[in-house]
Amino acid sequence: MKTTVYYFTGTGNSLWVSKGLAEQLSEKTGQSTDLCRGEAELIPIAEVMRSKNPVKCPKGAAGIVCPVYQGGIPLIVSEFIEKADLTLPDYIFIILTYGAYTASAEDLIYDQLKDAGRAPDYVNKIKMADNYLPIFTPPSGEKLDSLMKSAESELNIVAGDIAGRKKRIPESGIIADLVTKFMYGDLIRKGHVKDKKFHADENCNGCGTCAKVCPVENITIEDQKPVWHNNCEFCFACLHLCPKMAIQYKNSTKKKPRYKNPEINISDLMRKW
Ligand SMILES: Cc1cc2nc3c(=O)[nH]c(=O)nc-3n(C[C@H](O)[C@H](O)[C@H](O)COP(=O)(O)O)c2cc1C
Ligand code: SF4
Ligand code: SF4
Structure with a gap:
């Protein structure tokens, strides 16, 4: 089966x-x-x-x-x-x-x-x-x-x-149910434009990893920096997988450790399409 x-x-x-x-x-x-x-x-x-x-x-x-x-x-x-x-x-x-x-x-x-x-x-x-x-x-x-x-x-x-x-x-x-109504309601209301709060800081070297790991092709590299195109799924792959820890969400993520599942290689998270 x-x-x-x-x-x-x-x-x-x-x-x-x-x-x-x-x-x-x-x-x-x-x-x-x-x-x-x-x-x-x-x-x-x-x-x-x-x-x-x-x-x-x-x-x-x-x-x-x-x-x-x-x-x-x-x-x-x-x-x-x-x-x-x-x-x-x-x-x-x-x-x-x-x-x-x-x-x-x-x-x-x-x-x-x-x-x-x-x-x-x-x-x-x-x-x-x-x-x-x-x-x-x-x-x-x-x-x-x-x-x-x-x-x-x-x-x-x-x-x-x-x-x-x-x-x-x-x-x-x-x-x-009430918690979901409140929290998920916010995700639905703001939709795919939640990427407005991401930015790349001075540590970005334009390597392009963020664009490759974005599952929905929402990032392009322009003038050696990522640009987000408001079609975001809010998965945080770009932020966690940037090798320079250069992507921040507002000011809340600076200096915080990044995460990737320890059993999964970054190559498995890069788009094949
Ligand atoms: C935008 C966002 C919202 C999240 N909201 C919740 C949540 O409401 N409750 C929860 O338990 N985990 C929440 N998480 C954590 C993820 O569900 C969890 O880390 C998940 O295993 C990540 O899966 P992935 O590694 O396949 O992307 C959230 C993560 C993100 C990025
Ligand atoms: S992955 Fe990080 S260092 Fe590479 S282009 Fe994106 S933000 Fe810059
Ligand atoms: S959060 Fe996910 S979907 Fe949004 S731009 Fe980053 S990698 Fe792409």
């Missing part, structure tokens, strides 16, 4: 989860007859959304893996859900990666799929390093190792659930 994982990532956490799922869902085939494992394919949502072609998700299991943003999901993932034809998959799963608190992001994506005509069978989340640098300082050293270990345990459980075609429907409370 084929598994197709559609993913969106900025700093690699959601790619790490997607790769882990693909590995676990495609290995051990035949080990147990009641577990569905077979071929697995990873597809970047940003690449699919760039194309004008319709998206028809294939038969088998289909999943979406993405980060939580402001108690909701990246705008491009909502747009993907609207665009995708999800009638063929017989099992749909959603895995959200998050840092601190998901509010009712799980319910929100469940409802979006339901409104699109195909409610997911399984929705879950995996706690990872929080890459929202204006508020959080990402962990490093032993703290990061321990966070990655617990994320791996969560990933193993989730992969087992998916292989066993388990059902899980989210249920957040009223407070979580």
Whole structure:
């Protein structure tokens, strides 16, 4: 049985989860007859959304893996859900990666799929390093190792659930709904122009890495400096992956350590499209 994982990532956490799922869902085939494992394919949502072609998700299991943003999901993932034809998959799963608190992001994506005509069978989340640098300082050293270990345990459980075609429907409370309404409302209102608060400081050497890692081609290099074009997904990849730590968000990120998932190479985060 084929598994197709559609993913969106900025700093690699959601790619790490997607790769882990693909590995676990495609290995051990035949080990147990009641577990569905077979071929697995990873597809970047940003690449699919760039194309004008319709998206028809294939038969088998289909999943979406993405980060939580402001108690909701990246705008491009909502747009993907609207665009995708999800009638063929017989099992749909959603895995959200998050840092601190998901509010009712799980319910929100469940409802979006339901409104699109195909409610997911399984929705879950995996706690990872929080890459929202204006508020959080990402962990490093032993703290990061321990966070990655617990994320791996969560990933193993989730992969087992998916292989066993388990059902899980989210249920957040009223407070979580209110938090999402407030935080995600802000992301929707400001939309893709939230990049207005990014700038490159004097440490920028014009290397172009930020333009290459931007999943939605929102950055060009002009006169040896990045220029943002107001089509931002707010993933913070440009800021975290700049080798000179030259990209700042307002004045809140200067001197703060940057983050990239330790198991993911920067080359895996560079656009192939
Ligand atoms: C703009 C933005 C908003 C975020 N909002 C939340 C949030 O509301 N709750 C949370 O737990 N984590 C939040 N995070 C943290 C990410 O969800 C988390 O670090 C995620 O694993 C990053 O995934 P990625 O490495 O695949 O990009 C936010 C991150 C960003 C960049
Ligand atoms: S990655 Fe950093 S140093 Fe390189 S062009 Fe972008 S801002 Fe400048
Ligand atoms: S401009 Fe930066 S924050 Fe916005 S989508 Fe591109 S990489 Fe992500």
